[in-house]
Amino acid sequence: MSTLEIRNLHVTVETPEGTKEILKGVDLTINSGETHAIMGPNGSGKSTLAYSVAGHPKYEITEGSVTLDGEDVLEMSVDERAKAGLFLAMQYPVEVPGVSVSNFLRTAKTAIDGEAPKLRTWVKDVKGAMENLRMDPSFGERGVNEGFSGGEKKRHEILQMELLQPKIAVLDETDSGLDVDALRIVSEGVNRAKENTGLGIMLITHYTRILRYIKPDHVHVFVNGRVAEQGGPELAERLEAEGYDRYLANA
Amino acid sequence: MTVTDHTQATADAAHSHGVIPDKSRADRVVSFDVDAFPVPTGREENWRFSAVRDLRSLFADEAADGHLEWTTSDLPEGVTLTQVPADEARERTVREPGDRASAVAVKHAGGAMALTIAANTVVDEPITIDLHGTGGDVRGHLLVELGQSAEATVVVNRTGTARYSELVSIDLKDNAGLNLVLLQQWDEDAVHAGEVLARLGRDSRLRGTVVTLGGKVVRLNTSAAFAGEGASVDLFGLYFADSGQHQEHQLFVDHAVPKCTSRVTYKGALAGKTARSVWIGDVLIRAAAEGTDTYELNRNLVLTDGARADSVPNLEIETGEIEGAGHASATGRFDEEQMFYLRSRGISEEQARKLVVRGFFADLIHEIGVPAVEESLMRQIDLEIAHVEEELEHE
Numbered sequence: 342m343s344t345l346e347i348r349n350l351h352v353t354v355e356t357p358e359g360t361k362e363i364l365k366g367v368d369l370t371i372n373s374g375e376t377h378a379i380m381g382p383n384g385s386g387k388s389t390l391a392y393s394v395a396g397h398p399k400y401e402i403t404e405g406s407v408t409l410d411g412e413d414v415l416e417m418s419v420d421e422r423a424k425a426g427l428f429l430a431m432q433y434p435v436e437v438p439g440v441s442v443s444n445f446l447r448t449a450k451t452a453i454d455g456e457a458p459k460l461r462t463w464v465k466d467v468k469g470a471m472e473n474l475r476m477d478p479s480f481g482e483r484g485v486n487e488g489f490s491g492g493e494k495k496r497h498e499i500l501q502m503e504l505l506q507p508k509i510a511v512l513d514e515t516d517s518g519l520d521v522d523a524l525r526i527v528s529e530g531v532n533r534a535k536e537n538t539g540l541g542i543m544l545i546t547h548y549t550r551i552l553r554y555i556k557p558d559h560v561h562v563f564v565n566g567r568v569a570e571q572g573g574p575e576l577a578e579r580l581e582a583e584g585y586d587r588y589l590a591n592a
Numbered sequence: 593m594t595v596t597d598h599t600q601a602t603a604d605a606a607h608s609h610g611v612i613p614d615k616s617r618a619d620r621v622v623s624f625d626v627d628a629f630p631v632p633t634g635r636e637e638n639w640r641f642s643a644v645r646d647l648r649s650l651f652a653d654e655a656a657d658g659h660l661e662w663t664t665s666d667l668p669e670g671v672t673l674t675q676v677p678a679d680e681a682r683e684r685t686v687r688e689p690g691d692r693a694s695a696v697a698v699k700h701a702g703g704a705m706a707l708t709i710a711a712n713t714v715v716d717e718p719i720t721i722d723l724h725g726t727g728g729d730v731r732g733h734l735l736v737e738l739g740q741s742a743e744a745t746v747v748v749n750r751t752g753t754a755r756y757s758e759l760v761s762i763d764l765k766d767n768a769g770l771n772l773v774l775l776q777q778w779d780e781d782a783v784h785a786g787e788v789l790a791r792l793g794r795d796s797r798l799r800g801t802v803v804t805l806g807g808k809v810v811r812l813n814t815s816a817a818f819a820g821e822g823a824s825v826d827l828f829g830l831y832f833a834d835s836g837q838h839q840e841h842q843l844f845v846d847h848a849v850p851k852c853t854s855r856v857t858y859k860g861a862l863a864g865k866t867a868r869s870v871w872i873g874d875v876l877i878r879a880a881a882e883g884t885d886t887y888e889l890n891r892n893l894v895l896t897d898g899a900r901a902d903s904v905p906n907l908e909i910e911t912g913e914i915e916g917a918g919h920a921s922a923t924g925r926f927d928e929e930q931m932f933y934l935r936s937r938g939i940s941e942e943q944a945r946k947l948v949v950r951g952f953f954a955d956l957i958h959e960i961g962v963p964a965v966e967e968s969l970m971r972q973i974d975l976e977i978a979h980v981e982e983e984l985e986h987e
């Protein structure tokens with residue numbers, strides 16, 4: 342049982358116009374086995390929240406705390422956070438030319454576990470996970486995200502999540518830009534991980550469509566750098582009908 | 593047909609102050625006469641990015657005292673390595689030297705060593721020549737000659753230290769194929785200026801790889817000239833400059849006859865405040881060279897502040913009847929987003945940097961085609977990266 346606890350998080354970035362506050366006091370608690378949908382309009386700070394939890398150097402935490410099972414996440418380096426059990430599926434995964442997917446996966450797995458995985462079971466695990474996500478085995482030999490389509494990049498993110506087995510995963514618009522088939526495949530992967538490992542999920546999304554495939558326990562409406570409202574799955578249905586306008590008018 | 597816009601690149605090459613640009617690359621002086629070349633000052637077109645001060649002793653028209661120790665792999669049948677007297681060496685050189693350092697090297701080398709592969713001889717195993725410097729000034733002249741339809745891989749590995757200048761002449765008769773690997777693995781105080789001149793006969797194939805990791809100053813100037821139709825040249829280069837290192841690679845591909853293909857691919861990494869690299873790639877497509885297909889690429893990866901990479905591609909086209917001609921040049925800072933992505937998967941900073949740099953060079957290394965060299969290079973690049981980590985720690 343793990344708990345990610347975000348308290349009163351304030352985050353700024355440097356822009357050409359000066360320092361800009363993007364997160365303005367975020368409170369959120371995610372336990373193992375729970376799925377929290379974070380829904381909000383473009384520019385509301387969802388990716389900033391995701392990157393801040395993962396430790397991207399561009400974002401400065403000016404106030405608040407993030408802990409994982411009581412440990413101070415903000416004190417950890419980026420790779421320490423991953424080793425502690427956090428995972429970020431990025432909205433825009435980065436290409437790393439010349440580094441093969443299979444080498445990358447093995448290096449990451451070794452780093453997370455602190456020892457190299459047993460070769461035979463590892464090869465089998467990777468093969469199985471790729472099959473589940475309908476990824477051709479030839480992906481293993483390709484450069485990380487190099488020339489991948491949008492959908493392939495997202496499946497590759499979920500592949501990593503399934504293999505690295507984090508405690509808490511932040512999925513940043515993993516659904517955006519996917520057609521229905523790809524969305525179903527990716528959602529199955531997320532549900533599998535949850536079932537197999539009791540993963541806790543922060544599911545950041547702009548659209549309600551993915552919630553047909555991944556059932557959230559809690560829904561948080563994210564507007565202008567903070568949680569504007571929270572509730573159960575019924576809140577998502579209301580958003581589907583009404584959109585974000587109601588919140589934006591107040592913001 | 594694809595032709596990229598090369599006006600920008602040509603303009604870049606001519607912008608510097610006090611430099612008199614060539615009208616055409618074809619007009620450059622070539623001569624065995626040392627006096628045909630004034631001592632370079634650094635203002636000349638072809639020396640303007642060079643570490644002229646460190647190269648000074650290589651310009652002196654005087655006898656040199658040192659020598660390199662030669663170790664050669666067993667030579668199979670049809671392959672000979674012989675000492676050739678000066679007069680004959682000049683005659684068997686494919687072209688006259690193109691700069692003063694090269695002319696001085698030929699004049700004071702005391703003749704040439706000639707590696708000759710007889711017609712129709714196909715050598716499967718790489719022929720390796722280890723050249724080890726033990727200090728002092730050294731002048732060298734090497735001839736590599738392949739007879740008609742001969743094929744071989746030749747690896748020349750330079751280690752130790754010297755103030756070394758050389759001319760390497762490569763003569764490929766019709767339909768010959770040579771894979772030549774020149775490794776600059778000098779100690780850190782070595783100074784090396786080399787001119788590599790290749791002449792390609794009809795249907796011949798040259799694959800040339802240059803790897804520059806060691807030395808204080810290395811300046812390699814490679815020219816490939818097509819003498820018969822249907823020939824192709826692939827020139828690869830890999831360099832890694834640390835603080836205090838100046839690595840310069842100049843290239844000139846002369847398409848003088850129709851239907852030849854050239855590919856130039858050079859990649860470099862730089863780390864450390866005073867690391868410096870220069871790449872100049874000239875391609876000339878003469879009026880007669882219809883059906884030419886050429887592309888040149890230079891990419892530089894700058895790992896730390898202060899390092900500087902100059903990259904100047906030049907494409908001169910005198911006929912429109914070509915298959916394709918293009919070039920690309922890019923110098924980029926180390927990508928922090930790549931680092932973040934890898935580290936967010938638990939990979940340490942050091943290991944992430946290693947992966948990115950290895951990835952940058954990976955495709956190039958696989959082109960070398962000599963497994964032993966490829967493996968040792970990957971290890972050396974890891975060592976270079978470990979060295980970068982040390983430099984970063986001291987910052």
Ligand SMILES: Nc1ncnc2c1ncn2[C@@H]1O[C@H](COP(=O)(O)OP(=O)(O)O)[C@@H](O)[C@H]1O
Binds near residue numbers: 356390
């Ligand atoms: N690195 C950055 N530099 C400058 N502005 C940024 C940066 N990251 C985010 N922002 C700004 O912060 C706001 C929130 O962005 P983001 O977190 O990406 O929102 P969302 O993911 O909800 O669309 C936007 O106005 C965006 O322009």
Ligand SMILES: [Mg+2]
Binds near residue numbers: 387388389432513514
């Ligand atoms: Mg976003």
